Every structure is written in C-alpha cells, then in structure tokens.
Amino acid sequence: MDRLDNSYRPGESASRAGSNSFPYTWRSQALGAAVSVLLVLAAAATGSVSASSAASRYDSLTQPDWAPPSWLFGPVWTVLYALIATSAWWLWRARPWGEVRVPIMLYVVQLVLNGLWTPLFFGAEQRGLAFVEIIALTIAVAVTVIAFARHSRTAALLLMPYFAWTVFAASLNLSVWRLNT
Template structure:
C-alpha cells in the first residue's frame, strides 16, 4: 500500500470519527437537556396515532447513524469542507436544531415554540437534502428517513400542542 493510500484511509477514518462525534454530541445535548422524556411523554394527552415512548430510542439510534454516515459520505466525496461548505453548513444547522428541540419540548414544555422550531428544522433539512443530492445521491438518500420521521414528529408535536393547551 502506498503512503498516499494510507494517509487517505486515515483521513477518511478520522472524518468518519468527526461526523460520528458531531452527531453523538447533538444527540447527547438533546437527551441530557430533555431530562425525563419518557415520563413527560407518558403524562401528555396524546393522539390515538402516537407511538409508544419505547420506540423513540431505537428509531433515533438508527437515524443518528444514518445522519453521521450521510455527512461523512458527502465530506469524503467533496474532498473536504471547503468544496461543500453550503451543504455542510446546512448539515450543521440541522444538527443544532435537532439538539434544540428536545429541551424546548420536554424540558421547557413549550409545545408551541417546539412546533415552530421543528418546522424550521424540517425546512433546513429539506435544504440540506437538496444540497446533498447535488453532490452525492446516497448521502442525500440516507437523510430521507430522518426527514420523514421529523415530519411525523412535527405532526405529533402539533397534535400534542393542541391537546395539551
């Protein structure tokens, strides 16, 4: 193996670690700030179509892995941050918005404000998807389940806001 290949593989692995770390940090911030989300969720008046509380952990674990892989693929394909700055900027923005929603919804119990925030997340996520699709279709495709789940979560947030005013 040549030195360039070894360096490239190390750089790629380091990039994967960075994206995994960023997504893990966003998940951790949201999780810690949300406190006892299970108890809060169970105490709410929920629509009949609301999923059980136990489902959120496994779903988000899979989605977070896909979000990290998506960012890494785009970064690797672009050859760094600079060539993909707009796409990765939107990616960073959606991670921040993702981390902010749980404290608003579960911590502060500001369901209306959380609804506005998650709708902003949906818009930034759509922009991220469009920018990713221009550079790497698989990276964009990995974000589609996340978008679907986030739209579902926004609908659930709206229903909870209406039922618990």
C-alpha cells in the same frame, strides 16, 4: 447521472477524482468519520440531557391515537443518528472539501436545530415554541437533503428517513400541543 458516479472510490487515483488533494487518505477518512459521529453525538447529548424523564413526561401527555409508544423513540433515534452521521461522512468523502463546505455547514445548522427541540418540548415544556422550532428543523433538513443531493445521491438518500421522521415528529408536536393546551 448520479454525481457520486464521478466521485472518489477507494483504490482510484487522485486524477480520476479530479483534485490533487483528493482522494483522502485512510487516516483522513477515519478522522472525517469520527468528526461526523462526534457532531451527531453532540446533538443527541444536547437533547438527552434535558430529556432524562422524557418518556414519563411523554406518556403523561394527552396524545393522538396515532402517537407511537415512548419506548420506540430510542431505537428510532439510534438508527436515525447512525444514518445522519453516515450521510455527512459519505458526502465529505465523495467530494473535495471545497465542493462540500456549504452542504456540510447546512448539515451543522440542522444538527443544532435538532439538538434544540428536546429541551424546548420536554425541558421547558414550550410545546408551541418547539413546534415553530421543529418547522425550522424540517426546512433545514430538506435544504440539507437538496444540497447533499447535488453532490451525492447516496448521502441525500441516507437523510430521507430522518426527514420523514422529522415531518412525522412535527405533526405529533402540533397534535400534542393542541391536545394539551
């Protein structure tokens, strides 16, 4: 059974949710959503600061035939960041804080790693180091998905497109690195 089935849903009593401090009020729900969005925006901003000319740099690199066009990355990351923020909020609201503290910490770790990749790959042009970093990111995302799944299948599923894209991006990073060295 999905553990989300036993979690709080709006309109349920705190006793059904299993904690006196639970369910969260609408204000704390809104605060949780805002914090989730702000964390994702911080990761995105870190990457975008060093990626001001990423599209032209990306287009100038020798790429494998299966590499996507540079214009695709913006829309893909917009959707992924929305899913990433929603997954953390969904997990946070599904369980009391004490139960989700460790998965949320893992989530923050993978966001930090997410924010580091673009400065390495585009800013510093350290494609090999960026590949090592994206492998660490992929592992961190996988561990986060597993940790989220223990508390909410929905929150974990919301991260699966991100995990798939990260695996794809790692393959692309390796190919671009090899083709441009």
